[in-house]
Amino acid sequence: MSEPVVKIDGLVKRYKELIALDRLSLEIYDGEIFGLLGPNGSGKSTTINCLLSLLTFDKGEITVFGEKMRPDNYSVKSRIGVIMQNVAVFDELTVYENIDYFCGLYIKDKATRKQYVDEAVKFVGLEDFTKFFPKKLSGGLLRRLNIACGIAHKPKLIILDEPTVAVDPQSRNKILEGIVELNRQGATVIYTTHYMEEVEQICTRIAIMDKGKTIAVGTKEELKKQIKNTETINVEVMELDDKQLDDIRALPHTYEAFVNDGRLTVKYSGGKHNLIRLMTYLQEQEINLGRVFSERPTLNDVFLEITGKQLRDK
Amino acid sequence: MQTYKTFLKIVVKMLPIIAVYMLIFCLLTIFRSFEKSQTDFSDIRLAISIVNKDNSPSSKILEEHLRSANDVVELKSYDDEFVQDSLYYFSTQAVITINEDFEQKLADGDIDGLVESRRLPSTYAAQFSDAQISRFLKTAALYTASGVTPEEACRKAAESDNERTEVTVLGSTSESVDSGLANFFGYYGFGAIYIIFSALIPVMTKFFDSDIRRRIDSSPISVFKKTLSLSVGGLTVISVIWLTFILLAQLRYGDVFSPEGLKCLANSLIYSLVAASLALFFSALFKSRDTDKNALSGITNVVGLGLSFVCGVFVPQDLLGSGVLSAARFLPTYWYVKANNNIFGICGEVSDQSKLFGCFGIQLLFAAAFFALYLAFTKQNVRSAD
Numbered sequence: 036m037s038e039p040v041v042k043i044d045g046l047v048k049r050y051k052e053l054i055a056l057d058r059l060s061l062e063i064y065d066g067e068i069f070g071l072l073g074p075n076g077s078g079k080s081t082t083i084n085c086l087l088s089l090l091t092f093d094k095g096e097i098t099v100f101g102e103k104m105r106p107d108n109y110s111v112k113s114r115i116g117v118i119m120q121n122v123a124v125f126d127e128l129t130v131y132e133n134i135d136y137f138c139g140l141y142i143k144d145k146a147t148r149k150q151y152v153d154e155a156v157k158f159v160g161l162e163d164f165t166k167f168f169p170k171k172l173s174g175g176l177l178r179r180l181n182i183a184c185g186i187a188h189k190p191k192l193i194i195l196d197e198p199t200v201a202v203d204p205q206s207r208n209k210i211l212e213g214i215v216e217l218n219r220q221g222a223t224v225i226y227t228t229h230y231m232e233e234v235e236q237i238c239t240r241i242a243i244m245d246k247g248k249t250i251a252v253g254t255k256e257e258l259k260k261q262i263k264n265t266e267t268i269n270v271e272v273m274e275l276d277d278k279q280l281d282d283i284r285a286l287p288h289t290y291e292a293f294v295n296d297g298r299l300t301v302k303y304s305g306g307k308h309n310l311i312r313l314m315t316y317l318q319e320q321e322i323n324l325g326r327v328f329s330e331r332p333t334l335n336d337v338f339l340e341i342t343g344k345q346l347r348d349k
Numbered sequence: 350m351q352t353y354k355t356f357l358k359i360v361v362k363m364l365p366i367i368a369v370y371m372l373i374f375c376l377l378t379i380f381r382s383f384e385k386s387q388t389d390f391s392d393i394r395l396a397i398s399i400v401n402k403d404n405s406p407s408s409k410i411l412e413e414h415l416r417s418a419n420d421v422v423e424l425k426s427y428d429d430e431f432v433q434d435s436l437y438y439f440s441t442q443a444v445i446t447i448n449e450d451f452e453q454k455l456a457d458g459d460i461d462g463l464v465e466s467r468r469l470p471s472t473y474a475a476q477f478s479d480a481q482i483s484r485f486l487k488t489a490a491l492y493t494a495s496g497v498t499p500e501e502a503c504r505k506a507a508e509s510d511n512e513r514t515e516v517t518v519l520g521s522t523s524e525s526v527d528s529g530l531a532n533f534f535g536y537y538g539f540g541a542i543y544i545i546f547s548a549l550i551p552v553m554t555k556f557f558d559s560d561i562r563r564r565i566d567s568s569p570i571s572v573f574k575k576t577l578s579l580s581v582g583g584l585t586v587i588s589v590i591w592l593t594f595i596l597l598a599q600l601r602y603g604d605v606f607s608p609e610g611l612k613c614l615a616n617s618l619i620y621s622l623v624a625a626s627l628a629l630f631f632s633a634l635f636k637s638r639d640t641d642k643n644a645l646s647g648i649t650n651v652v653g654l655g656l657s658f659v660c661g662v663f664v665p666q667d668l669l670g671s672g673v674l675s676a677a678r679f680l681p682t683y684w685y686v687k688a689n690n691n692i693f694g695i696c697g698e699v700s701d702q703s704k705l706f707g708c709f710g711i712q713l714l715f716a717a718a719f720f721a722l723y724l725a726f727t728k729q730n731v732r733s734a735d
Contacts, residue, residue: 089563107571115567117567123563123564125555127358127362127555128355128359128362132355137568140570141568
């Protein structure tokens, strides 16, 4: 594998007694959409802030584009684009002026900047709103402006820190499509979120974080292979006695079966035709069925199995 | 350069608000400069009506004396009802009746009931007219007791009452000094803080907002360049504000480039720097661009009015208590006002070049201290981004 674009080695960040990052190590390679997935407070934003030299850290080393990251490493900073969770634009400037200002922090040449700003406006679909002030934009359009301000200078590394929080589904899809497009155009993307569906949808490799550590790193397939569960079948049943439940538990590849609120949940580890086998047994027992559905393991299952808790905050 | 341009762009967008503040304070400053400080005292004249029932030579002297000291209003009728109405409608402030046998009773040394006065109770006019008559009668009685005729006694009492003492307030603006210019620049001590705060803090807080700051700090712009751009932006804004004030002073008074005027220019420019550095310091304390406007206005009012009251912008320094002045020495506005007093030789200050430069120096030290605090806070904010 080539030299990583970002290399984080043994990063430690403490807030007094609290250890926010605990010997965190990561390698992110050129062309990846790298997902940092974890619940709130797992250390994702702290990692990003350390990576951008916005925050000092206690131990470890961060290398970006092969250079040690420091607050004054402007050659590295000039190749990074940042999109934060909160919309960071000036209310007094129009859409165009905002993009122009943030692009101007990177691009000095006026003509090039104008071209880049126009392209960014087009990329996020804000052509009809260039003269609008941010307060006149809807939440989704504001997010798009936020993204345009972060990517107008055509960075090689784009860091998105939970850019879809409190965004409607339509705008969320538009944003995710945009990120994939930016990656297709050659940018390496680091994407932090606590929405596992987004990570599954766009990320080529994922690090799952909890309590300041990476608990698993890999592609989504690799991560899912790390856990026992390969398939979960849910069946709505009218009634099921203990003997029948024990029989189901005895079916091949079954490692867990239980009934909750009239729903039978059976979990499998490997094997083929698990659904057919289960349906055959239920038919033989003349058990009345409702809806039946089979699920592949999600990243939440990965997180649940490794940490014993749900990924999403309940 | 990009940050500097954007800073000015935001200032321009906020120009209507700044212009309104400027207009209000310029008008207030100009109106205040029209006020003339009271340097002497003059007698109060009441509107009175006189009824002389005695018509003796003595009573005529009293009547004449009252006429000369007051403005006499002749009423159509002196019956009780009409007099009551006249007093109620302030047509007259007192109706004085010199009773019959005035001269005779005065000769006997009996001054009770010689004169009756009908006036609105509990008014200064009532007290004043009573005091006027009482003073005259007591003096006249004193003379009659020593064997002088009532007529002569009344004449001497009138002469005695007409003697006046010239009263002049010491330490006021000297005749040669244009007190309007002194007032104008004195009031700038408040106006500068108010307008510079109103113009700078809202704009600066946009750049110190934690989200925008993180975005800017992630870019290849150094903290030094960013701070420099914002500081130069601030300087540009205060220069425009200061020049506008100077232009107004020149238009109104025309002698801004006189020796005193030039010293005022230097003093007000240095003070503008103090106000700007103080505004930068307060801006750095805010971390959100959505900072409550009431909070900003609160700070502007508390700092602006507080400094002005304590340091002698509104009340001359020579009228402030020594305790207040001792505390005010630790505030920049005190040295601005003191320098202004020094330039015009007012409020107990004597024009002295070395003392004036001392005041300038102390103000510059305050500006440097506030600017250093601003830099320290911005640096601290950068390192505590989360």
